[in-house]
Amino acid sequence: MEITTNKEKFTNALYLESGRILEPYEIAYETYGTLNEDKSNVIVVCHALTGSHHAAGRYDGDRKTGWWDDMIGDGKPIDTSRYFVICTNVIGSCFGSTGPTSLMYPVSRPYRLKFPVITVKDMVRAQRSLFSRLGIEHVHAVIGGSMGGMQALHFAIDFPGFADKIIALATTHATSPWAIAFNKVSIEAIRNDPAFEDGNYDLDKMKEQGLTGSAIGRMGGHISFLSPHSMERKFGRDYVAQDGLFELFGRFEVERYLDYNGYNFPKWFDPLSFLYIAKAINIYDLSRGHDGLEEALKKITADLHLISFESDMLFFPWEMKHIADTMTRIGQGARCTYDNIDSDYGHDAFLVEVDKFRHHIEAVLA
């Protein structure tokens, strides 16, 4: 599998849904496989909140592969021996595309809290500009899970002719108050941490020292990524061997897991980017700008494939089913499939239980 990592700079303005503009802006992206001559073999992969454009393969010296390496590669469900796969880092993120830690032209200071609020629709419009720059005006499929699924659905509605197939996993049509509440814990924990300094923290030191507030929010996030059953299987009531059961701060293994993943989080994911992307997720609503969800979904001309996971505790199966039911009600049923995958892993199933739904992806792409 051929992998390239690139960055494109745009000097024109990106007009944001908020009415503000982003100018200039950059988009970091990776590609896997080879673009064919008539550019007809493109698949766009969209990442989730804390994901990046590094979706597959392994960088030299890295322990971990890209976040969807089980899915993308030669002979894998998104088969790079046939398809040319592109994954871009969303605007607002911290892995190369323009976000709140980027320099604010022309002053050469980071935006920080002066960065404009962006939406999932904006993320998609920015990606569309990149594809035009690359001469790609039409793709075989757009696919993504969680916030990646939100992007896939926006591609379907905002650029109806762009993709033949849209595959959205573990996502929703509009973020529920339940999911917003989890983000709220993170937002409050970050902005109230004195070391956040109203967004003026030292960006480099953050990567060494972390930020307690961001860690605490992430612990809440991990609850929503798992499920009662997956936690039971992973940890049960195992207690950390060197801790005392009757020590006030003695820990169960699940607490050690949350400590590890929580306190590491701000060292690899910037807290300002977290705030902006969480906001984009909170205000995500496919019906905004339309007379309701039905009017939005009427615009879809691609084949729409929806996949939910039975135990998803962040975006519940009935949210995906609501999209499918609405498609049927508006006479779009023939172009829509909906599958609920029997998994007890929770929201993260779309990342870690690829074997449970790979046949759906293979069937759609075939």
Place this chain on the structure above:
Amino acid sequence: MEITTNKEKFTNALYLESGRILEPYEIAYETYGTLNEDKSNVIVVCHALTGSHHAAGRYDGDRKTGWWDDMIGDGKPIDTSRYFVICTNVIGSCFGSTGPTSLMYPVSRPYRLKFPVITVKDMVRAQRSLFSRLGIEHVHAVIGGSMGGMQALHFAIDFPGFADKIIALATTHATSPWAIAFNKVSIEAIRNDPAFEDGNYDLDKMKEQGLTGSAIGRMGGHISFLSPHSMERKFGRDYVAQDGLFELFGRFEVERYLDYNGYNFPKWFDPLSFLYIAKAINIYDLSRGHDGLEEALKKITADLHLISFESDMLFFPWEMKHIADTMTRIGQGARCTYDNIDSDYGHDAFLVEVDKFRHHIEAVLA
């Protein structure tokens, strides 16, 4: 309904499960109704994590009634025209019973982090001492929800002859890693807040100023008390009218609810007490000290009535069902009933949807 509020002081030692002792200790309690001559009409009500002995009625000048006022009173399911109801504040709490903010005899300084870790079993043993002091060696029923249900189950196992009937609602046989994870968010948020000062904060100022860490943890707690459906019904995606959709810190109504309840929480519930009671809940496991859950449940001689709520996101219905199934497997099925209430309110259903299960309570107590 006659209401009394009292406090009893014990100068003997309370031997704790940890091996430590509490000496002296006090227990605050309320009673409702009238004790009959042969003391045969007693019902014990047990409160949840942040509850208190003020279970019913209204104090002069208070806006709110006790936490289970829908349940306890003349003509109510726990009918105070027939029964003499006692509710005690658990040790570790901050409403009058001995806890981490109590003075540590003989030094006259609050215990703070020197308070011993207590367990739900300890809470129950302390209550049992109070009942002996009051000349009550046998009661008609013990009833409680959430941590109150844990206490009810401990009464059943640790004091088999004490109650004729045990009613446990919205609880479990051993706290799951899922529930521990929610407590973890609170524990880390509290202990890492600089204003917590390793437990040495000014106790009076706390009631005015609050503690951000405790507030943030409580927001996570509120997620676990509700359900996706109850949040949808309560808040939907309503946005706070005076906030801007594209303001980074603009809020949905669900966020305003969490702000309000979160930031108020440390003003009425002490953070040290929270840490100790959360710890007691985390290490709660009916099987501890027995060769497994079966051996523990074999000790029960009371009639056991278990009630779960379909949408409870903290203690899931299958956890209660597991107790009922185990009772059946060990030949105790005849003395156990299990009902799962069709509610989409979440864990708090045991507090707010009394009409959905009052007939069960009335039938058991009749």
